[in-house]
Amino acid sequence: MCILGQSVLLMHSSLLAYASRYIDLTQEEAEYFVSLFRHRKLLKRQFLLQAGDICRYETFVVNGCLRAYFVEPSGSFHIVQFAVEDWWTSDLNSFWNQTPAILNIDALEPTDVLQIEKENLDRLYKEIPKTERMFRMMLTKAFIAHQQRIIDNLCKPAMERYLAFLEKYPNISQRVPQAQIASYLGMTPEFLSQIRRNLMR
């Protein structure tokens, strides 16, 4: 039925497996839930969102790896988030207010995602109120993680931030080039390289 990559059915089941961590859905609810998402396949380096555009979707990553990053006027850029399997990503501000995005999101690997539009998300909240609970819970977790990151950036020196990253995202640190990790951690790739050398002794 489907030779290259996963079938859409399999994608839906990973989204439902994810949802089941937070809420219980009946067969019927589950079908409605996934029906509101559309599947999209991204090649390496393909954009999911470009700064200036309006972010129309909340995106669930089925497999692969995305990065969300911010480009400064000077041209230098900073990675705000990596998103691998079972993560959500978007420019939440842009999605929420339907205003131009400040983040770019593109694929570091070939990636499958499921996307839901704002109108459909609002519809979903209305039809199946407990889904709103799920999103509130997800957001709570994301908020806590962001807060921890702020604390780490404030008080940990570069080496400790790197070690914390390795521990927290072992899955990501092996798939993503070091320069990207350096950008996420707020340091230059050269300095990260030095840190790694020092760690080897």
Next chain:
Amino acid sequence: MCILGQSVLLMHSSLLAYASRYIDLTQEEAEYFVSLFRHRKLLKRQFLLQAGDICRYETFVVNGCLRAYFVEPSGSFHIVQFAVEDWWTSDLNSFWNQTPAILNIDALEPTDVLQIEKENLDRLYKEIPKTERMFRMMLTKAFIAHQQRIIDNLCKPAMERYLAFLEKYPNISQRVPQAQIASYLGMTPEFLSQIRRNLMR
């Protein structure tokens, strides 16, 4: 009826005014809503939460000013959030999982707050589902603000972070000692002082 400070009735009305930005409540719902909160008065320097304790409440600030901060083993500390009128604060991770808090929260000025326990908040979501929408929206906004702060910390030098802070929180910057602001911005008070001198020219 109440000579010193505001009456509890007035406090409730500022909470309801806040809620009305997000959702419409009937008279009856509004009464139930505020009935789940308890009022608390804090003296300057009094603790609302100490690291190690479990954060039992989500806290709404009616007036005054709180700070949430993280203390490192070395003894140095970092301010994670200021909370003035109409802000919410807590150690969300501790509140959510009912695990020991890592944040301290205390008052920089005499402060009035309204607090809701986790069980009551869950009850509230159940009784008046649209309140869950309100908290989801609040959380979304807070998440966006945190993300912006991460971006700023990653890419802006100290002076620009200070200027951005002044612009974003004019209300806070005039009430709070500079050393506290320096801590929030992730720099030493001495360095902030230098920045301010340079700005005067």
Next chain:
DNA sequence: CTTTTTTCTTAAACTATCTTAAGGTCTTTT
């Protein structure tokens, strides 16, 4: 298998920020 491109490392000079230590101002307490 060779070439090209991307990624990683090294090192020296440079810059932003921190540390320490001292003195000054303002506010609160006695």
Next chain:
DNA sequence: AAAAGACCTTAAGATAGTTTAAGAAAAAAG
């Protein structure tokens, strides 16, 4: 009014992190 405590400023020396530039290694493309 004097003393004490909190807060702010200044400046010199120390450190963490950046910049630049070059070469090595690895991965992708032909």
